[in-house]
Amino acid sequence: MTRAPLPWTAPTATDPVRWTVQLPGSKSMSARALVLSALAAGPSTLLRPLRARDTELMAAALRSMGPQVSTVDPERWVVRPRPLAGPADIDVGLAGTVMRFVPPVAGLADGPVSFDGDPYARKRPLGPLLDALRALGVRIDSPSGGLPLTVHGIGKVAGGEVVIDASASSQLVSGLLLAAPEFERGVVVRHVGPPVPSAPHVRMTVQMLRAAGGAVDDTTPDVWRVEPGRLSGRAWEIEPDLSGAVPFFAAALVTGGQVTLAGWPHRSVQPVERLRALLQQMGGEVTFTTDGLTVRGTGAVHGLDADLSDVSELTPALAALAALADSPSRLTGVAHIRGHETDRLAALARELSALGAEVIESHDGLEIRPRPLRGTVFETYDDHRMAHAAAVIGLAVPGVALTDVACTSKTLPEFPALWSAMVNGTS
Template sequence: MTDAGSLENSWIAPVAEGPLDAAVRVPGSKSITNRAYVLAALASAPTRVRAPLDSRDARLMLDALAMLGARSEHTADGVLVHPAASGQRGADETVTIALGNAGTVARFTPALAALGSSTVIFDGDEAIRRRPIGPLLAALRDLGADIEDEGRGAPPFTVRGNGGLRGGKVNLDSSASSQFLSALLLAAPAFDAGVTVRLIGGNPPSEPHIAMTLDMLRRFGATVERDGAEFYVAPGQLSCPGYVVEPDLSTAAPFVVAAAAAGGTVRIPGWPQHTTQPGDWMRSLLTELGATVELDARGLTVTGGPTIHGANLDLHEVGELTPVISALLCFADSPSVITGVAHLRGHETDRLTALATELSGLGAKVSETDDGLKITPAPMHGGVFHTYDDHRLVMAGAVLGLRVHGVEVENPATVGKTFPDFVPTWTTMLDA
């Protein structure tokens, strides 16, 4: 694999000099924030999204929606999003949406472009051109969208808006990403006939993200039905005057893992007692690996145990947690196997190859399988931990640095995708 950044921009991950004792507040959920913005753009009246994430991906989403007619304004407690219908561009306009490397922007906004009247060009970072989107574009064509991608099945592509989509029934292969399904469902209330999506090609990864999409549609007033692998969203108006975003539990993962890796206690205030976020799975995982976990009205408290247990883990539904979990398992008392995450090869980078390469490069014995990783703990040493423009790899490198001197995490600014203040927050946790 090729390096994504420069060693001129690196960070020596700090070592924990003793047990931790810290409370860490994490920003709002990226997944919830960007879904809320899309639904707000389709609503019949403005929506005040409170406590949203402010990061590169979230800003890219707001910029994309603004190009599609949904202007927004920052307020003291969040962002006020105005419906796209109030600011539609003319049919003779051609606009370009910058995707960066944001999967939610690339997948959630093409349907909205098809609902408008402009010609919209979608393109972004080199990494986004390697991320799959072909099955979603094919489904949108079947539903009436005019899309040209020259057979790439990836950006860049062009959507020519015809003022609406007929919708109806469609088959969708969402096995590479649950975002394909979410993209259709989120926009479906604005389709003339709504949408009935029948999944083919295997189960999508990350069932919690599908549940999140369905829950948020209902919160905005949509009629949603599910019968196994078939989903129906009726046409209708959306409305939600105010929506409060939960803390991002996947972004919280490296902090709660830190308690298991370094010992001591880490508290995450505001951890919801009921949530659809996949990051909530960390509670049962850390218990299985030997930590003590307590959830109450104040939040989540994790205390590290005397050892970290090796485990066989199927992470199909929570694949985004794989990088920090893999880093933690390098310190376990026995080998571990992670399965069910072949889809991670199509994320910000090929995460399986990246993790096997970088963890092995610092001394652990990590190898790829068809759908995961085998991790055998071994003495580790310092060195460069390449991150391949992937925010979750920065977090994994930070976890390694808790117990390994001299871990030089490449391009830490990459974490601005989801948590711009990650490095100072991590350092504060250790100083506490």
């Protein structure tokens, strides 16, 4: 069923925001925990996972092949593995995790498993993963080299060594690694080409594989070796979603206020130190306390010159901050986000320019020169991160009208209500 767009005018802040936000679990951790749990030898639980469109699609995808995935209790999802089998039809929506993590799992199923998704999902990079799976012994029908496609599983995957260019998405590597313990010979993945973007997400995959009992060797750069073996069921403590918190942290900088992400762990698999450094460069103060992770604005937002290749999902929110800064910014290393939910570089250049900023788009980034901004219609392109960027600018610029705020349901359905409560100072 097609989701109806929901127009929304971003609220403008009249005072510094002071807010403690309780966010659901990390999308990246939730997706990986679901896949590892479905492949484990025993049941698993996900504690405080993210319930949003992407993770619901992941749960449904795994459920369609046999594993039992109970999401009745929003705080405690339970996964009970079952033999993987087709036929199955999987809707990936716009979720990169579903379209790249589940086909390797489908190769282990006994029977055909078909995949398709939202129209733009057919444009997202997938070909290198499909070629790698074929090299590992999986039969795949994909007339276009992407979606729609059918994996013809025979209940096993030979595995072995494979070469892949994962410069379009780190998920191309993670998808292979997550299923690899179940391959007869495991897998050796060798990346060739430009650097793998969003490297912290591959490290997250490796850490979570090891936590489930997987044997992974990543000591050689751009080479990952996973030995065959059974994974163990376990309880997964899902961290609050760091990337989902970034717009709220940005609000602290824009308004000179303070925002705390409650429940932040002492140790994290998410790139918190990198985010901390970026926010500090832009004028924020970041502290860790028993209350959580706190960002405080200092009354000024500074421009930023940074390579964001390892944290590319932060680009829209940081670009919004850059448009409100007191000096120019240059954001580079993110050519691959042209293949995300939309071409984010082109979309950001177009929408920030419409607001009045001077934006120069390059092949791998943006130069943003702040100018007086004006309210106007901000196209969100069915992309939750674009909606976040518009909301950040709307804090300081009245009349920023989003064409669709419901697209935030992809990762945080509560976003409009939480954002309005923060700006209005209500609980």
